[in-house]
Amino acid sequence: MKYLAFATGLFAATTAVAETPVLTIYTYDSFVSDWGPGPAVEKAFEEVCDCDLQFVGAGDGAALLGRLKLEGARTEADVVLGLDTNLTAAAAATGLFAQSPVSAEYALPVAWNDPLFVPYDWGYFAFVQNADLENAPADFKALADSDLKIVIQDPRSSTPGLGLLMWVKAAYGDEAPAIWAGLSDNIVTVTKGWSEAYGLFLEGEADMVLSYTTSPAYHLIAEEDASKTAAPFTEGHYLQIEVAGKIAGTDQPELADQFLQFMVTDAFQSVIPTTNWMYPAVTPETGLPEGFETLIQPEKALMVPPADADTIRDAALAEWLEALTQ
Known part of the structure; x- marks a missing residue:
């Protein structure tokens, strides 16, 4: 009888685990790091979804789209989190998104009026430096004329790296090749992703690193x-x-929709400033953390329309x- 009771209990427990729906989200590595938003988001969503949320790190942001194209309709992802507006047109063209x-x-x-994608954060690309850097450049031409060492990311695998390409192109148009020719001897190395590049900067391997205007908030x-x-x-x-x-072929469509809706709630948005920096x-109920008011505010915002990004990116x-x- 004891064996029967044990077996019955084991079967019930196994069935309960098997019936727990799993939502698989592909994202970039820093999102799911111990210091990124992933752990807090996972905990908060699982409290309301009665599900098992599983993040899968897939390199940096631009690598997500490459993996998705490779897997096609066979992908195990239910949701992809971490693309940006330089990639949304190419992602939509795959036909994989609902x-x-x-x-x-x-x-x-x-x-914002994109019917496929839900924005969850935003920022401006910038070169981060030590505050006491002498003769800090005020534009790309001054940077190219300097002896400063910089670290950037590969645009084929990294959304910041791709953002830098679009930044130079948006600012200089046909002069962009000359800007890159000038910058080529400033570049110490090109890393696969953001984390590697920022780490090299913090280790003193470069004077400046491609990152965001919000990055100094982390240190502060x-x-x-x-x-x-x-x-x-x-x-x-x-x-x-x-x-x-949301992936169109997901076997958890309602759960995927629930997560996308959860992304614009305070439970998700309130963790973004001090985890994804x-x-x-969507502005959290408590507003932005103290320290964000110290960040630089660009006088001019540049952005290539998503529909034009593919063509401009290739060039x-x-x-x-x-x-x-x-």
Whole structure:
């Protein structure tokens, strides 16, 4: 009888586990790191979804789309989180994404009307430096003319790296190849992702690193360190909006919709400023943390329309590769 009771209990427990729905979300590595938003988001969503939320890190942001294209309709992802507006048109062209059911009052610098993707944060690309850096450049031309060492990310795998290509192209147009030719001897290395590049900067391997205007907030708030700042560039700064989308072939469509709707709630948005160190897409009830008011505010915002991003990206990538291989 004891064996029968044990077996019955074991069967019931196994059945309960088997019946717990699993939502698989592909995202970039830093999102699911111990210091990223992933752990807090997972805990908060599982409290309301009666599900098992599983994040899968897939390199940096641009690598997400590459993996998704490779897997196609066979992908195990239910939701992809971490694309940006430089990639949304290419992602939509795969036919793998379903329409979003989400509507929200977004606090974005631009109007949002994409039917497939839900924005969850935004920021401006910038070069981060030590605050005491002498003769800090005020534009790309001054940076190219300097002896400063910089670390950037590969645009083929990293959304910041791709953002830099679009930034230079948006600011200089046909002059972009000349800008890259000038910058080529400033570049110490090109990393696969953001984390590697920022780590090299913190280790003193470079004077500046491609990151965000919001990055100094991390040092100020988390470390009480005011020694880092973002360099304001007179050409303007390129705007990045990060998004998530539901895979059309998901076997958890209602759960995926629930997560996308959860993304625009305070439970999700309130953790973004001090974990992803970006501006939230929907202003949290408590507002922005103290310290964000110290960040530079670009006088000019640059952004390539998502529909044009594919064409411009291909041309900009060719120019970048040619300059760096001279």
